[in-house]
Amino acid sequence: MRQEAKALLEQKKVDWIVGFALGSLKFTTTPLITKDVTDTERLVINPFITNNLANFLTGIEGRVGIVAKGCESRSIVSLIQDNKVTREDLVILAVPCPGIIDLAKIERLVGKDRDELEDITRTGDKVSVKVNGQKKDFAASDALFDHCLACELPTPQEYDIILGEERKPSPETKISGQNIAKLKELTSAERWASWEKEMSRCIRCYTCRNVCPACFCQRCFVEETEPQWTLPMPQWQDNLIFQIIRTIHVAGRCTDCGECERACPVNIPLRSLTREMYDIVDELFKFKTGMDKDALPLMVHYEQEEAEDFFK
Amino acid sequence: MTQESDWEPKLLGFLCRWCSYAGADLAGTSRKKYPANIRIIKVPCSGRVDSLFILKALRLGFDGVLVSGCHPGDCHYQTGNYRARRRIAITKKFLEYLGIEPQRLQASWVSASEGGKFTEVVTDVTQGLKEVGPNRLFERKKNGAKVEAGSESPARAKKG
Numbered sequence: 001m002r003q004e005a006k007a008l009l010e011q012k013k014v015d016w017i018v019g020f021a022l023g024s025l026k027f028t029t030t031p032l033i034t035k036d037v038t039d040t041e042r043l044v045i046n047p048f049i050t051n052n053l054a055n056f057l058t059g060i061e062g063r064v065g066i067v068a069k070g071c072e073s074r075s076i077v078s079l080i081q082d083n084k085v086t087r088e089d090l091v092i093l094a095v096p097c098p099g100i101i102d103l104a105k106i107e108r109l110v111g112k113d114r115d116e117l118e119d120i121t122r123t124g125d126k127v128s129v130k131v132n133g134q135k136k137d138f139a140a141s142d143a144l145f146d147h148c149l150a151c152e153l154p155t156p157q158e159y160d161i162i163l164g165e166e167r168k169p170s171p172e173t174k175i176s177g178q179n180i181a182k183l184k185e186l187t188s189a190e191r192w193a194s195w196e197k198e199m200s201r202c203i204r205c206y207t208c209r210n211v212c213p214a215c216f217c218q219r220c221f222v223e224e225t226e227p228q229w230t231l232p233m234p235q236w237q238d239n240l241i242f243q244i245i246r247t248i249h250v251a252g253r254c255t256d257c258g259e260c261e262r263a264c265p266v267n268i269p270l271r272s273l274t275r276e277m278y279d280i281v282d283e284l285f286k287f288k289t290g291m292d293k294d295a296l297p298l299m300v301h302y303e304q305e306e307a308e309d310f311f312k
Numbered sequence: 313m314t315q316e317s318d319w320e321p322k323l324l325g326f327l328c329r330w331c332s333y334a335g336a337d338l339a340g341t342s343r344k345k346y347p348a349n350i351r352i353i354k355v356p357c358s359g360r361v362d363s364l365f366i367l368k369a370l371r372l373g374f375d376g377v378l379v380s381g382c383h384p385g386d387c388h389y390q391t392g393n394y395r396a397r398r399r400i401a402i403t404k405k406f407l408e409y410l411g412i413e414p415q416r417l418q419a420s421w422v423s424a425s426e427g428g429k430f431t432e433v434v435t436d437v438t439q440g441l442k443e444v445g446p447n448r449l450f451e452r453k454k455n456g457a458k459v460e461a462g463s464e465s466p467a468r469a470k471k472g
Contacts, residue, residue, distance in 0.1 A: 248406060
C-alpha cells in the first residue's frame, strides 16, 4: 500500500493521500492526510483502523487518493450521489476489511486497561490478546465492533486499486442488533424513558456529527439561532431532538459505519438510532446507501406509488 | 395548566398553499364544522415541511401535528408531495420506534375541492389525540413535580 500511495503522489495522479497512521495511544490509529511523499512510509493497515476517512473528502480540494474499507467506500459513493465529490478526482485504494477490533470490548473481556495489554492479534475467527505473557483467545464475534458484525460490504464495490483478496460479506444481525431488539420489546413509554435516560448524559460536544461523513452541511441546524430549533445547552429534551433530527437528516446517507457510537465520549448507543433508520429506509424504499454511484439519493428520488398507508 | 377533565388537544396543521389550505378554506366557506383544536400554518408545499418542524411543535407542547398536501400527481411543483411522502414515512416510523405515539404525527392528501374530506381528517386526527391524551413527552421533572412541556420557551411564557 505504501508503494501504491507513494507512486500516486510521485506520478502526480493525486494531490493528497488520505489513510491511517499509528496513533499516539497504544493500538490506536489516527487519520493521516498528507501531500508529502515521505509521509507515505507512516501509512498502516491493521485491525484497528476505525475512522471513516470519507469524512475528510468534503474538506479537501484537489485529487485525493483514499484508503477505503467497505463502509468508507459506501460513504464515498453516497457523497458522489450527493455531488459532494466527483469520482474522477478520487483514486480509491480498497482494503478488504475483516472487521475492526473494538478496544472497549477487549478491555471488558480481559478486565484490564488497554495500556496493560501487550499485544492483540487477529487470525481468522480468533482474536488473541497477550497479557502478562499469557495468551487469551476470544471469538471474533465478541471482539469486533457491532457494526462490523452486521457489515454488508467488507470489500469496496467502487475502487481503483485493491489491496489484498476480496472478502465475501456475511452479515450477522443477532448480536449487532441486540440493543434495538431489546428496545422493541418495551412499551412505547418505556422506550421513550430509556432515551430520556441515555440522552441526559449527552454533553452536546457534537463529536457524533463531526465524525460523520454524511453530516456535511455547511451550517448545522443546531447552530441556527434564527430560528433557534434546539437550545444549545445540554438538556435531554434538546439533546434528543438533536439526535432524532440528525438521524433523519442522514437517512439514506448513513452506511451504518458506527463511527458516531464509537466516538461518543459518554457512550450513548447512537447506533441504535442510526441502524434502525437504516433498516426503515431499507424496508420502505429498498434503499441501501452507497451501493450504486449512479443511483439518485434517497430523498431526491421517489416512486409514483409507495408508502401510501401513512396517509389519510 | 387546565384541568385534566376539560383538556382539549392542540393540533398543529401544516397545510400546503395550493390544495389543503384551499380545502380548509372551502370547508369554512361551505360552513362545515370541524374541531377548533387545529391551528393552521400555511406552507408553500408539503415538501417544505422538515422533520424539524414536527419535532419543534411537539417540543413546544402541541399534542399532535398534521401535515397535509396535494394528492400525488397534483403537486403545484410537480414533485414536492412525493418528497414529503418519503420524509414523513420515515419520520413517522422512526418516532414510533423512539416511543412517540403514532397518532401524534398524521398526514393526509386534501385537494382544494375536498372541504368535506378536510373536516373528516381533522375530526379523525383530533379524536385520535383525545385517545392518546396530552403530550407529556418533553416534560421536565423538577423536584418531583411535573412542569409543563416547553414552558420555558418564550412562545409559551407569553401565555402565562
